[in-house]
Amino acid sequence: QHAPNTADNKQAIVHLFEWRWADIAAECETFLGPYGFGGVQVSPPNENRVIAIPYRPWWERYQPISYHLNTRSGNDEDFRDMVHRCNQQGVRIYADVVINHMCGFGGSGHGTGGSYFNAENLDFPAVPYGSNDFNNCSTCGTSDCKVQSYDDVNQIRNCRLVSMLDLNHSSDYVRGKIADYMNYLTSIGVAGFRVDAAKHMWPGDLAAIFGRLSDLNTAYFPSGSRPFIAMEVIDLGGVISSSEYIHMGRITEFRYGKQIGQIFRKQYGQTLAYLQYIGENWDKESDNNVLVFVDNHDTQRSHGAGGESILTFRDSKLYKMANAFMLAFPYGFVRMMSSYYWDQWWELQSWGLKDSNDWIGPPADGSGNTMGVSINNKGNCRNGWICEHRWRQNRNMVMFRNVAAGHGMFNWWDNGYHQIAFSRGDRAFIAINNEGLWALDATLQTGLSSGDYCDVISGDLSNGGCTGKTITVGGDGRTHIYIAGDDEVPMIAIHAGSKV
Ligand code: LM2
Ligand code: CA
Numbered sequence: 001q002h003a004p005n006t007a008d009n010k011q012a013i014v015h016l017f018e019w020r021w022a023d024i025a026a027e028c029e030t031f032l033g034p035y036g037f038g039g040v041q042v043s044p045p046n047e048n049r050v051i052a053i054p055y056r057p058w059w060e061r062y063q064p065i066s067y068h069l070n071t072r073s074g075n076d077e078d079f080r081d082m083v084h085r086c087n088q089q090g091v092r093i094y095a096d097v098v099i100n101h102m103c104g105f106g107g108s109g110h111g112t113g114g115s116y117f118n119a120e121n122l123d124f125p126a127v128p129y130g131s132n133d134f135n136n137c138s139t140c141g142t143s144d145c146k147v148q149s150y151d152d153v154n155q156i157r158n159c160r161l162v163s164m165l166d167l168n169h170s171s172d173y174v175r176g177k178i179a180d181y182m183n184y185l186t187s188i189g190v191a192g193f194r195v196d197a198a199k200h201m202w203p204g205d206l207a208a209i210f211g212r213l214s215d216l217n218t219a220y221f222p223s224g225s226r227p228f229i230a231m232e233v234i235d236l237g238g239v240i241s242s243s244e245y246i247h248m249g250r251i252t253e254f255r256y257g258k259q260i261g262q263i264f265r266k267q268y269g270q271t272l273a274y275l276q277y278i279g280e281n282w283d284k285e286s287d288n289n290v291l292v293f294v295d296n297h298d299t300q301r302s303h304g305a306g307g308e309s310i311l312t313f314r315d316s317k318l319y320k321m322a323n324a325f326m327l328a329f330p331y332g333f334v335r336m337m338s339s340y341y342w343d344q345w346w347e348l349q350s351w352g353l354k355d356s357n358d359w360i361g362p363p364a365d366g367s368g369n370t371m372g373v374s375i376n377n378k379g380n381c382r383n384g385w386i387c388e389h390r391w392r393q394n395r396n397m398v399m400f401r402n403v404a405a406g407h408g409m410f411n412w413w414d415n416g417y418h419q420i421a422f423s424r425g426d427r428a429f430i431a432i433n434n435e436g437l438w439a440l441d442a443t444l445q446t447g448l449s450s451g452d453y454c455d456v457i458s459g460d461l462s463n464g465g466c467t468g469k470t471i472t473v474g475g476d477g478r479t480h481i482y483i484a485g486d487d488e489v490p491m492i493a494i495h496a497g498s499k500v
Contacts, residue, residue: 001226002250002288004333005191005216007090010038011401012327012334014389017297018043018058018362019338021074021082023373024093028082031379031390033089036399040086041094041194041335045069045079046181047113047126049103056368057359058297062196063103063164066126067181070113072362072370083189087220092191094228099178099209100197101164102129105145122165133174135159135166147200153239161200169205179212182227189217192228194291198251199233203244206231210248230291230333234305246289250333253290254305255283260294260326261309264318264434266418272434273414276422279331292332294322300339301358313339313386320393320489321432324457327397328422328430328493330409334401336394339386393489396456403495404428411445421481423447428495433483440483446494450475453494466500 004013014037016024024040032040047070049063050056061071069076083093108118115126122131137145140159141152145166147159160166167174182193198206216225229249235242236258242251259278263270280286299305300312311319326334342360346353363371363384373385381387388394407425414420419440421431426447433440452470454461459468471494473479483490 001229004038004092004094004228005221005225006038006092009402009405010036010090011405012037012336012398013039013041013092013094014336014338015041015293015296016043016338016389018061018340018370019073019385020370020372021045021078025082025085027373028086028089028091032086032091035395036402037091037389039092039094039191041096042082043071043073044096044098044196045071045073045185046098047071047111047115049117049119050109050112054359056361056364058361059359060361062098064098064101065103065111065117065124066113066115067177067184068113068115068126070111072112072364072368075113080188087189093189094192094194094230095185095190096194096196097178097182097185098196099167099181100200101161101166102134103165104163105160105165106163119165127177129167129174129177133168133171135168139168140166151239156240157200157202161197166200169201169209175205175209175212178209182209183212183214186214186216186227189220190227191216191221193230194252195229195231195249198231198245199235199240203248206245207248236305242285242289246285250289250291251285252296253284253292253332254299256290256292256326256332257294257296257299257311258306258309260322261306261311264311264322264325265309266434267309271416272418272420272432273416275325275329275420276412276414278329287331290332291335292326293335293337294319294326295337296335297337297339300337301355303358312337313388316391317489318434319388320391321434321491323388323394324397324430324491324493325432327394327401328404328424328428330404330407330424336389336398338389340384341386392460393457393491396460397493399497400428400430400456400493400495403497411447413442413444415440415442424495426477426496428493430493431481431483431491433485433487433490435485437485439485440481440490443478443480445478446473447477448473448494448496449477452500454498454500455492455494456498457489457491457493461498461500464500466498470500 047066051060233242233251299310344355345357404424411423418434423429429446454466455469
């Protein structure tokens with residue numbers, strides 16, 4: 001379904017990519033709950049292949065061995081503890097489910113939970129799946145069983161995606177095993193799913209699987225609640241359209257992050273003034289059908305869609321601005337990215353530059369155990385974890401979005417180029433100046449009632465005072481906004497909850 005099952009109608013979630021379950025549980029209690037985050041997308045919780053070359057890449061999590069909850073993020077008990085503790089804080093957990101395939105073809109061994117597998121003869125006894133449960137070269141139609149052409153719908157869905165053993169979802173048995181896995185997760189208390197590689201599965205097969213899903217756990221959700229579904233469909237034009245999926249849930253709108261990146265980077269003559277039309281008026285699926293994001297774990301390392309336009313933590317100033325816009329504007333359900341650092345290593349390939357380090361896994365000790373997230377006394381993450389969601393500007397815009405929920409966009413203003421402002425009804429107001437050189441210097445309608453408001457970009461409301469700029473709104477709702485071109489973070493955002 002399309003509704004995210006958040007508590008108190010909260011409006012945004014964060015992807016804590018590769019975090020350990022114990023760290024997520026603590027983050028729910030100490031940070032995500034208090035700051036109004038609606039939930040967490042977690043890395044795939046099921047047992048995966050252990051990849052030694054390259055050493056323990058992030059993408060080994062996309063090579064399932066079984067549906068046991070046993071990964072470098074933690075075991076079954078850790079997962080249950082996290083789901084319970086996060087739900088107690090009104091923070092939901094969304095599981096990334098990899099159900100299109102099992103691991104890559106070839107070899108045999110043991111998964112992260114110790115389960116044996118043989119990827120030569122398609123044997124996964126811990127599920128169990130055997131060779132009859134997979135598509136084969138004849139159902140696929142290519143000589144090596146792999147997707148070769150992205151112009152052929154049948155290949156995309158029935159062949160092996162980068163060699164990964166492709167499950168046959170027309171099989172009742174396979175549907176049952178997948179539904180059992182997902183139902184096990186909801187029985188623990190997850191609120192929904194990010195469905196990996198949905199484009200590589202037939203919509204009819206997915207509908208059959210989703211039809212077998214149980215309602216959410218009534219310990220945390222009203223009875224009859226259905227799991228939230230966000231399907232990963234990369235539709236940048238091409239033979240498979242996101243519209244084939246939206247009756248079942250939301251799709252990951254990859255065109256959004258690409259366009260946002262182009263606009264804030266001022267590529268192809270794009271300006272912030274165009275942002276007024278971003279959304280369904282601009283070749284995207286409608287509000288209720290999309291999950292939007294500036295970047296995700298694939299696009300931030302040039303896997304997936306968007307290429308060099310995508311903004312990430314490495315472009316911190318523009319990234320804060322893009323996130324703030326996304327969180328301020330009434331379009332889609334929002335997911336913020338939270339990353340770990342890795343050193344890039346650009347090498348020239350025949351098709352252009354490629355980061356040869358794009359495989360690097362999360363911060364780990366010498367034995368491949370993921371490092372805990374440690375946080376200093378300023379609230380910043382250390383030892384390799386970036387924690388974009390903890391950056392003040394990002395974190396405070398989550399509350400802005402919650403406060404603005406249900407109110408449309410009003411009082412749009414722009415200078416024709418890279419300065420914009422708008423309100424969310426009478427609840428919230430934002431102004432962004434991406435000119436670089438020129439100040440934004442204008443008297444604007446905020447839609448808000450008169451009073452003093454704390455700008456949540458430059459500071460926080462604390463003990464009734466504001467640690468940043470204070471903005472005074474007059475009786476007519478107007479205020480004078482000045483944002484220097486070279487401001488460190490050239491934006492101002494105020495809302496009904498930030499009144500001093
Ligand atoms: C997704 N979307 O559809 C994920 O968001 C994406 O991160 C996954 O790919 C993909 N689906 C499959 O679940 C990643 C990564 C690939 C990686 C796969 C499998 O982008 O590079 O492929 O996970 O781990 C890797 C190697 C590839 C190899 C394959 C199989 O890069 O060269 O193919 O494993 O061994 C021979
Ligand atoms: Ca498939």
